[in-house]
Amino acid sequence: MTTFLELLVNGISIGAVYALIALGFVVIFKATEVVNFAHASLLLAGGYLVARLHPLVGFWPALLLGVSAAAVVAALIEFLIIRRANVGSHSVLAIVTIGVDIVLTTELTRQIGTEVLAVGDPWADSVVRVGGITVAETRIVALVTASLLIGAFLLAFKYTGWGVAMRATAEDAETAALMGIRLGRVSLGAWAVAGGLAAVAAVFLCVFPTPGLDRSTSLAAIKAFPAAILGGLDSTTGALVGGLIVGVTEALMSGYQNDLAFLGRGIGDVAPFLVMIVILLIRPAGLFGTKEPARV
């Protein structure tokens, strides 16, 4: 039972981090209808900067710089590539983002080399014991931070002018433009927010008990794809629920993999994708996705 609770808490915590990544993914999709496969490289870029900068300026300034830099890189991708690519279909743009991802990831991998970089967070390897359950402090901070960021995002999405413009554009871009909403700005904002969220997620993917940031960190980001897709690619609620489902599934399957030996080692890494496939078989648009994307 204790093991189960520990796994559950860890799963929810990592799930909240996946939700941050998936949320950015969904925001970009809603604002521009582009599936952004460069998301993993944005995350790696943010994490890399934090890891490189923290010995020079300390953790918090490094975090701020890393998050801003990831937002700027994302905005630049939108401004220099996505906006200018005069292609007929959004699927073509999705393939363009694969290209961007490969370029960025290759360069970052070259920079990182074989090192494992610490992100220099102040929580290190402290643990908290509550009623027989032992949880790493980093997991609790991750959960709290992710919840706060997601909450702030949802409030902004609901109440600010930016949020109204985003939702109007997501629902009907042409009519939003007719109302004077500047689609370029909406799209730029969406990319920047997504980049920033990915950088925060990067830090929490690299803290204890993970050894640190290495070139495989972007692979962890790949798990946010099933989170976004099983929740429904155009639903913010879906991203949150999807993130939690993936996090908990992964934690439980990894934790009990000795009891599930017949499934082979590493089932925890595969499980999120299996869950995604099962959910898509039952609900093709994801749990909260719009059933039939209407094309007017």
Added chain:
Amino acid sequence: MPVTRLTDLTVGDLAVSYGPVRALGGLSLRVPAGSIVAVLGANGAGKTTLLRAVSGTLRFHRGVSRGVIEFGGARLSGLSASAVVARGIVQVPEGRRVFARMTVEENLRAGGLGRPRKAARLARDRVHELFPVLRERAGQRAGLLSGGEQQMLAIGRALMAEPAALLLDEPTLGLAPLVAAKIAETIREINALGTSVLLVEQNVAMALSLASYAYVLEVGEVALEGPAGELAASDEVRRRYLGVADAVEGRLATRTLPRWSA
């Protein structure tokens, strides 16, 4: 009161094509400041294309235009849709296109995002005055409104930008006659406050009763134009668009007979 900018909207020799398909071939028209001008014509005559060209949304449909569109002497051709709105021209698109998943209040807000907060609040109060139902339903999802209410919302949303010129694409389409009459009345009120109106309609009788001048489009060209009163009285318009046959009824009947028997 909305700021009245005394500006004419002029379209000169406008040609639009979607790939190989020509939608407009050299169309010219003028909406004098403060007037209501109607554009009539059957489906496919190019009415909606004309509005897209003015509003700068042809690019959403891969349309290419040539010709001059000017508002108060400044060129609109080539501007983005939001820049056109900033110049004071706002369109209410065909089919209302309210943001169905957003509330009535949020729809209005979306229409006034380009304005300072205080100006937007004043504009919303005026819209509420014009359409009290939008105040009553402020928190309701726009998709749950009736067709007439959605049209009011679409017009109200456009008015949030306090346009100098309002482009209306088939505002009475699919509405019950009483509701359509109410919309027509509102259009007259909006115009009386100083906003020019370019009204695209298939409801010819209604359009001609509101407008001072009208153009009839046929396959992308102006087939007929003149003061609305004259057009309403002209035999050709009455026969072809108003479904009135008058004295020539008998002749028409015999002429149409072969078609029925075919």
